[in-house]
Amino acid sequence: MDLGALLLGVGRFLLSTTLILLLTVPTAFVVIQMELKIIAGSQLRYGPNRIGPWGMFQSTIHGFKVLAKEDHIPDQADRATFTLAPWMVYMAAAMSMLVIPFAPGAIAADFNIGIVYFFAVLGLSVVGLLIAGWASYNKYSLLGGLRSAAQMVSYEIPLTLSVVGAVVLAGTLNFRELIEWQRAHGWMLLWQPVGLGIFYIASLAEINRTPFDMVEADSELVAGPFTEYSGMRFGFFFFAEYLALFIMSGVMISLFFGGWLAPWPFPAELGGFLGTVYGVFWFFIKTYIFVAVAVLLRATLVRVRVDQLMGAAWKVLLPLAMINLLVTAAAVVVFNL
Amino acid sequence: MTSDVKIPDPLELERAEEARLRSAAGLAPAARTGGEYSGFESVGLPDRPPETEREQELYTLDEGEMLVNMGPQHPSTHGVMRLVVKVRGEVVIDIDPVLGYLHRGIEKLCENATYTTVMTYVDPMDYLASMHNEHAPAIAFEKLFGIKAPKRAEYIRALVVELNRVFSHSLMMGFLALDMGGITPILYSFINRDEVVDLLSAISGQRMLFNFFRVGGVNFDANDEFFSRLGTWRANVVKTIDMSERVITDNEVFRARTIGMGVLSGKDAIALGVSGPNLRASGVPFDVRKAHPYSIYPELEFEVITHAAGDSNARYLQRIAEIKQSIHLIDQIVDKMPHGPVQAQVPGIIRPKPGRAYGAVESPRGLYSVYAVSDGGPNPYRFRMRDPSFISLQAIPKLMPGHLIADTMAVMASFDPVMGGVDK
Numbered sequence: 047m048d049l050g051a052l053l054l055g056v057g058r059f060l061l062s063t064t065l066i067l068l069l070t071v072p073t074a075f076v077v078i079q080m081e082l083k084i085i086a087g088s089q090l091r092y093g094p095n096r097i098g099p100w101g102m103f104q105s106t107i108h109g110f111k112v113l114a115k116e117d118h119i120p121d122q123a124d125r126a127t128f129t130l131a132p133w134m135v136y137m138a139a140a141m142s143m144l145v146i147p148f149a150p151g152a153i154a155a156d157f158n159i160g161i162v163y164f165f166a167v168l169g170l171s172v173v174g175l176l177i178a179g180w181a182s183y184n185k186y187s188l189l190g191g192l193r194s195a196a197q198m199v200s201y202e203i204p205l206t207l208s209v210v211g212a213v214v215l216a217g218t219l220n221f222r223e224l225i226e227w228q229r230a231h232g233w234m235l236l237w238q239p240v241g242l243g244i245f246y247i248a249s250l251a252e253i254n255r256t257p258f259d260m261v262e263a264d265s266e267l268v269a270g271p272f273t274e275y276s277g278m279r280f281g282f283f284f285f286a287e288y289l290a291l292f293i294m295s296g297v298m299i300s301l302f303f304g305g306w307l308a309p310w311p312f313p314a315e316l317g318g319f320l321g322t323v324y325g326v327f328w329f330f331i332k333t334y335i336f337v338a339v340a341v342l343l344r345a346t347l348v349r350v351r352v353d354q355l356m357g358a359a360w361k362v363l364l365p366l367a368m369i370n371l372l373v374t375a376a377a378v379v380v381f382n383l
Numbered sequence: 384m385t386s387d388v389k390i391p392d393p394l395e396l397e398r399a400e401e402a403r404l405r406s407a408a409g410l411a412p413a414a415r416t417g418g419e420y421s422g423f424e425s426v427g428l429p430d431r432p433p434e435t436e437r438e439q440e441l442y443t444l445d446e447g448e449m450l451v452n453m454g455p456q457h458p459s460t461h462g463v464m465r466l467v468v469k470v471r472g473e474v475v476i477d478i479d480p481v482l483g484y485l486h487r488g489i490e491k492l493c494e495n496a497t498y499t500t501v502m503t504y505v506d507p508m509d510y511l512a513s514m515h516n517e518h519a520p521a522i523a524f525e526k527l528f529g530i531k532a533p534k535r536a537e538y539i540r541a542l543v544v545e546l547n548r549v550f551s552h553s554l555m556m557g558f559l560a561l562d563m564g565g566i567t568p569i570l571y572s573f574i575n576r577d578e579v580v581d582l583l584s585a586i587s588g589q590r591m592l593f594n595f596f597r598v599g600g601v602n603f604d605a606n607d608e609f610f611s612r613l614g615t616w617r618a619n620v621v622k623t624i625d626m627s628e629r630v631i632t633d634n635e636v637f638r639a640r641t642i643g644m645g646v647l648s649g650k651d652a653i654a655l656g657v658s659g660p661n662l663r664a665s666g667v668p669f670d671v672r673k674a675h676p677y678s679i680y681p682e683l684e685f686e687v688i689t690h691a692a693g694d695s696n697a698r699y700l701q702r703i704a705e706i707k708q709s710i711h712l713i714d715q716i717v718d719k720m721p722h723g724p725v726q727a728q729v730p731g732i733i734r735p736k737p738g739r740a741y742g743a744v745e746s747p748r749g750l751y752s753v754y755a756v757s758d759g760g761p762n763p764y765r766f767r768m769r770d771p772s773f774i775s776l777q778a779i780p781k782l783m784p785g786h787l788i789a790d791t792m793a794v795m796a797s798f799d800p801v802m803g804g805v806d807k
Contacts, residue, residue, distance in 0.1 A: 089570040185451050189473065189788070256564060257636050265459035265562045266789050346630065348637050349564030351789050352473055 134174030149325025190270025462802030522742030659749025
């Protein structure tokens with residue numbers, strides 16, 4: 047490999063990671079703002095309406111507020127791991143964003159095992175939460191950290207298995223190729239409805255959203271692993287949580303709802319910069335629809351209990367995902383799809 | 384000159400004093416792992432040797448067990464209750480409610496007050512049922528003094544008391560959901576409550592601590608604003624209650640979290656002294672309004688509602704049924720309300736003959752009663768109150784072992800305790 051190609055590769059890597067990192071902050075702001083406004087609407091409140099038009103900059107102000115807060119580390123806490131944990135959780139979310147296909151030509155890292163990479167990296171956040179729970183030297187944190195370990199490890203199995211059906215059908219682990227397959231064969235939603243159902247439930251559990259927010263169960267464990275965190279360290283957990291919601295919705299629409307594809311077939315081939323803009327437009331529309339659905343769920347449902355949650359994962363979702371995979375694989379072989 | 388003066392650390396002084404007291408009492412020095420906060424292991428442990436067998440049992444930890452201290456500053460202990468929970472993993476082994484963080488000595492304050500001013504002190508006890516708090520001493524003092532409130536006053540009393548019951552129960556629906564992580568029902572509950580509170584402030588002049596009852600009557604007659612607001616409220620209330628109920632009642636997750644949780648049998652409930660909706664949800668048809676009728680309840684038509692299951696869900700459904708029943712009672716009261724005065728002739732300073740009297744009412748949390756003794760002076764010689772939430776809380780340590788931490792909060796909320804009343 048000559049030096050030019052190497053430099054180009056390094057430059058491309060630096061540019062795309064910087065862009066992704068820069069993108070995480072406004073994304074989290076938008077998701078938080080949606081949460082504030084949609085929940086307010088369903089609770090018959092106005093919600094934020096003072097900062098900016100329609101209170102648009104409320105979450106931005108929240109972001110700056112956590113910067114100004116005192117950063118406090120308990121005396122008994124393990125300082126090294128205590129400070130490491132927020133970074134691990136945040137970086138897990140930010141790194142998994144690298145393979146999100148925003149539009150044709152707008153994928154930070156378009157490589158052949160993108161789906162495997164995504165689930166592997168997102169799973170790292172559980173390590174951060176477990177560390178946070180252990181390092182905080184607080185019993186609520188400890189219980190929350192252990193809950194997060196149990197919950198996320200259990201749900202990762204049905205979550206990943208539910209996608210394998212789609213992967214077998216499309217015959218690729220690359221997000222871009224999977225979306226191109228959907229352009230030719232129709233959205234994966236039509237081929238894998240059971241897989242979609244399992245994926246949606248398991249993804250809510252994986253990112254600790256209501257009704258599966260066991261980890262940060264505020265009426266039981268105060269704030270779970272985040273109890274002892276303050277200032278920007280807490281802010282990073284907070285950002286990562288909302289970022290994960292966006293990422294999960296993005297991955298779900300990429301896998302099952304055609305990603306950047308418009309709901310209708312025209313314009314069939316929109317190349318170049320225009321095609322990228324058009325793809326980004328549809329990607330964000332679809333993703334934020336599912337973010338809004340998750341927020342509405344939070345406004346509606348109560349939290350399930352920890353044993354009910356684990357029971358659902360091992361007794362219902364896992365067998366269902368297995369059967370789904372089996373049927374899909376058999377169909378692929380028999381009908382030579 | 385001043386630069387030489389070393390200002391001692393107050394924390395060090397406190398520790399030195401503690402060490403001195405400990406050595407004087409013949410105790411071992413307090414275990415300190417260093418640092419500003421005491422150690423992880425000792426959180427929840429009392430800083431003294433156990434005094435009773437029960438304490439010995441609770442604070443002795445086996446392998447794999449841990450004490451979790453919930454409260455007094457915890458998001459869902461309904462005020463300032465503290466629960467010391469012994470857990471093995473997530474399973475509760477033992478539980479010890481520690482009370483007294485909101486103790487204000489209201490009974491003693493009442494003993495130092497005149498009979499008329501007692502009403503101002505009892506208001507903030509059970510702050511979600513202030514009208515009931517005032518009703519029981521009014522009944523007791525009227526017995527002591529040998530007077531009767533006029534008929535219209537009794538009707539107005541029954542009306543405001545039932546209105547209060549509606550908002551108290553409707554808040555319970557929201558708090559129960561909140562303690563399970565549902566964030567919306569509580570807002571609907573507060574909307575329902577606000578409408579009733581506006582009504583009550585139209586008649587009494589205050590939104591929360593009404594100070595409305597008087598010995599021998601009530602403070603104000605029902606005015607036009609009150610009745611016009613009552614009409615508007617009555618036209619919509621069934622719909623709004625149904626609406627907020629629909630978010631919760633048939634919710635699959637809510638049902639899974641409440642059915643079969645914290646089952647209290649009727650026999651146990653009676654043995655523990657639990658009363659009110661919590662007792663009726665265990666299938667025991669005891670209602671003070673029927674069993675020991677007071678005020679105008681004998682003239683009104685209503686049934687004692689019960690639910691057989693005795694679990695959290697039954698306690699919740701019991702409240703909803705009672706809201707509907709209270710609305711039915713309010714209809715009858717408004718229908719039958721006579722004209723006339725609302726205050727009997729009472730001297731400025733009441734001096735009853737020596738004697739004793741007992742007044743009991745059915746508050747939203749159960750049998751709330753007042754026992755007053757007079758020595759002939761201008762203030763009660765003895766004044767005691769039985770608060771139903773205090774008694775209900777006794778059921779928590781009995782029910783919770785074997786359940787999970789998550790259910791501790793949910794079951795506690797289903798008993799609907801109000802710490803203002805528990806700690807007095």
